[in-house]
Amino acid sequence: MNNQTIDKLRSMRLGAMARLHLQHVEQNRLEGMTCDEYLALLTDHQWEDRENNKTERLLKQASFRQNANLADINYSAERNLDRNMFARLGTLDFVSRKENIIICGASGTGKSYLCQALGHQACLSGIKTLYTITARLFKKLKLSKVDGTYLKELEKLTKMELLILDDFGLQAFDNQDRETLMDIIDDRHGKKSTMISSQIPVSAWYEIIGGEGTIADAILDRIVNSSHRIDLKGESLRKGILKQE
Structure with a gap:
């Protein structure tokens, strides 16, 4: 199930979210967080990754x-x-x-x-x-x-x-x-x-x-x-x- 979820995240170009989710699964770090907290964690990570990539593109273009x-x-x-x-x-x-x-x-x-x-x-x-x-x-x-x-x-x-x-x-x-x-x-x-x-x-x-x-x-x-x-x-x-x- 986790492998399917990670594959789907990658296919939707949510690579940062997929990588972080895989880390949590492999390191068994899913406990202690509510569903809302975990979703927010993944979403924030994906957002920061895209913003960083955007900044890198803008600096290169400049x-x-x-x-x-x-x-x-x-x-x-x-x-x-x-x-x-x-x-x-x-x-x-x-x-x-x-x-x-x-x-x-x-x-x-x-x-x-x-x-x-x-x-x-x-x-x-x-x-x-x-x-x-x-x-x-x-x-x-x-x-x-x-x-x-x-x-x-x-x-x-x-x-x-x-x-x-x-x-x-x-x-x-x-x-x-x-x-x-x-x-x-x-x-x-x-x-x-x-x-x-x-x-x-x-x-x-x-x-x-x-x-x-x-x-x-x-x-x-x-x-x-x-x-x-x-x-x-x-x-x-x-x-x-x-x-x-």
């Missing part, structure tokens, strides 16, 4: 370069990073409100780490997230225009509840890049959250995007107006690591 987390954020005064403000962002309410985040600062000030820490927290909360270097994404989308998969790739981006564009503006935008950026931002505006990090201050983005002024205006209007802004200061954190070594 493609983070660093294992960043909120607990390790450096709030030293010279960084100009407000602890209370960033803690509010860490609640991820900005995602539910479809708001954006812009993080600017010189090279090595920790922009990428902050982005990935928030992205990691989003994955733990079941939020579909994608982290990407902006130039690499544009290169990939250029190739997709050649092989006819551009719209499919855009749709994948649109499904992401949080899209993180790191190192924004390091390379000059050509006409295709501007059109691609407009497509991405327009599809997500008011629907999904976008996080952008850049060494270039927002005041210079208009010139970097270039092209016809109307396109740059439209892009910046959609990105900047609904965004939380963080401007990091101080020396490169990498320099501090090198000094310690």
Whole structure:
């Protein structure tokens, strides 16, 4: 009877429940619990297993370069990073409100780490997230225009509840890049959250995007107006690591 029950659990893709039930049967640990308590135990175990698997899938899909987390954020005064403000962002309410985040600062000030820490927290909360270097994404989308998969790739981006564009503006935008950026931002505006990090201050983005002024205006209007802004200061954190070594 127990073997049949375990087989049926497995066939219904309730593997975690089946494994735990088998352990209890083999170790004769069924006594001392009511039927309700035992059912709750098996159900909770299955639920936790699925949630863990979901988190692992989301983290793998996000493609983070660093294992960043909120607990390790450096709030030293010279960084100009407000602890209370960033803690509010860490609640991820900005995602539910479809708001954006812009993080600017010189090279090595920790922009990428902050982005990935928030992205990691989003994955733990079941939020579909994608982290990407902006130039690499544009290169990939250029190739997709050649092989006819551009719209499919855009749709994948649109499904992401949080899209993180790191190192924004390091390379000059050509006409295709501007059109691609407009497509991405327009599809997500008011629907999904976008996080952008850049060494270039927002005041210079208009010139970097270039092209016809109307396109740059439209892009910046959609990105900047609904965004939380963080401007990091101080020396490169990498320099501090090198000094310690």
